[in-house]
Amino acid sequence: MLSGFGAQLAEHIPRLRRYARALTGERSAADDLVQDALERACNKRHLWRRDSDLRAWLLSIMHNVFVNQLRGRRPPPVLSLAGEGEQAWAGFASESTSELATHSTPADRLTIRDLDAALARLPDEQREVLLLVALEQLSYEETAKTLGIPIGTVMSRLSRARERLRVLMAGGGSAPAATTLRVVR
Amino acid sequence: MSKPALTEAELHAYVDGAMPDARRAEVEAYLAAAPDEAARVHAYEVQNTTLRRLFDPLLDEAVPERLRLPLHERRRFSLAPYAAAAAWLALGTLIGWQLGSSEQMAAASKLDLARRAAIAHAVYVLEVRHPVEVGADQEAHLVNWLSKRLATPLQVPQLREFGYALVGGRLLPGDSGPVAQFMYQDDKGQRLTLYIRRNGDDAQETAFRFSNEGKVGVFYWLDGQRGYALSGEIDKAALLAVANAVYRQLNP
Known part of the structure; x- marks a missing residue:
């Protein structure tokens, strides 16, 4: 049995998992992230105002956990493949595409795989903004609040993320080498 | 041609459906005559x-056991409990000072x-x-959770005969592990707390002891694996009567 807060929290877990998976690109890392965020939410439940949006609050907690984890885990900037702040995550795309989107046609799967691979190559801060807007469908204001950044920054990151994805999915552009060069940790 | 050209922010608002209908129509007209931007819009919509x-398939997946609430098992070593213990100690020192009992001030540890x-009582009855x-x-x-955390079966005594109803409970850090606190309240808002910790393996039993911790009176005793302390800001005789009832219910 769950208390009222726990029951409300539980409703959001599937969506948090979806976002975490898209963000980290890897199943167990995503669930680690969700678990850490849930633990923090439970510990800080007194900070949540009952009349406010629980989901937005949870997403902002998850963002903080994500940023803190990256700080601890981010590999040294050995290779900059395609631009400042970008990193290649070894194995990022292969796992999620093989498990997800199983109901799609082969042509769809190609697009999906392209997108997943391209997503992995976005800088973290651009990927976060894009996923909050496009996947979580937060408004720009909510996205800015969740990430604690000005709305102008949301718009510029969104713009850069989408354009980079478009170029990557068009099969070339600025970072063709990234498919063969990988940072091995 | 529409009035102002499309701004970058508007292009995204259009893609995300975050644009008023009137402007949307204008943008559509604009895009019809701007193939490059129309291609971008289309690509972003496909994204x-x-x-x-x-x-989205993640939404239909069963949530793994470790993400089910409440979250008990800690997956890996974490400093959080130690930080909590340190904070607790600092708080104890502070409140110990406020409770005004001088001889124990020096030895917060x-x-x-x-x-x-008494400290836990003083902290939470004010909430x-x-x-x-x-x-x-x-x-x-509540009972399952705290029993699990203390690794010893707990019971919640019923104190209705004294006019006290259970409010609930919480988990607290003790000096050697988790501690449970149950809180009771009467219809005037007077609160009692029962503090239960797990003792070491050298099981022992003691008689009731009474301690006056500032305004808070505490009856406490050891009973095998568990140590109990009943705290309240009520008359000593009344508190003793409740303590006796607690003891009887736990040792039928």
């Missing part, structure tokens, strides 16, 4: 739908059962909105 198709119980972590409406869960 949106593809992202959802890629990740040697807080005994009664003193720790209006969050006196407990788990309310009495979830009593079964």
Whole structure:
């Protein structure tokens, strides 16, 4: 049995998992992230105002956990493949595409795989903004609040993320080498 | 041609459906005559739908056991409990000072059962909105949870004959592990707390002892694996009567 807060929290877990998976690109890392965020939410439940949006609050907690984890885990900037702040995550795309989107046609799967691979190559801060807007469908204001950044920054990151994805999915552009060069940790 | 050209922010608002209808119509007219920007819009819209198709299957997946609430098992070593313990110690020192009992002030690290119980009492009886972590409406869960954390079966005594109803309980850090606190309240708002910790393996039993911790009176005793302390700001005789009832219910 769950208390009222726990029951409300539980409703959001599937969506948090979806976002975490898209963000980290890897199943167990995503669930680690969700678990850490849930633990923090439970510990800080007194900070949540009952009349406010629980989901937005949870997403902002998850963002903080994500940023803190990256700080601890981010590999040294050995290779900059395609631009400042970008990193290649070894194995990022292969796992999620093989498990997800199983109901799609082969042509769809190609697009999906392209997108997943391209997503992995976005800088973290651009990927976060894009996923909050496009996947979580937060408004720009909510996205800015969740990430604690000005709305102008949301718009510029969104713009850069989408354009980079478009170029990557068009099969070339600025970072063709990234498919063969990988940072091995 | 529409009035102002499309700004970058507007292009995204259009893609995300975050644009007023009137402007939307203007933008559509504009895009019809701007193939490059129309191509970008289309590509971004495809990104949106593809992202959802890629990740939406996650929503239908069963949530793994370790993400089910409440989250008990800690997956890996964490400093959090130690930080909490340190904060607790600091708080204890502060409140110990406020409770005004001079001889124990110097040794915050040697807080005994009664003193720790009195501190926990003083901290949480003041809480209006969050006196407990788990309310009495979830009593079964509360008992299971705290029993699991203390690794010893707990019971919640019923004190209705004294006019006290269970409010709920919470988990606290003790000096050697987790501690449970149950809170009771009468219809005038007077609160009692029962503080239960797990003793070491050298099981022992003691008689009731009474300790006056500032305004808080505490009856405490050891009973095998568990140490109990009943705290309240009520008359000593009245508190003793409740303590006796607690003891009887736990040792039928």
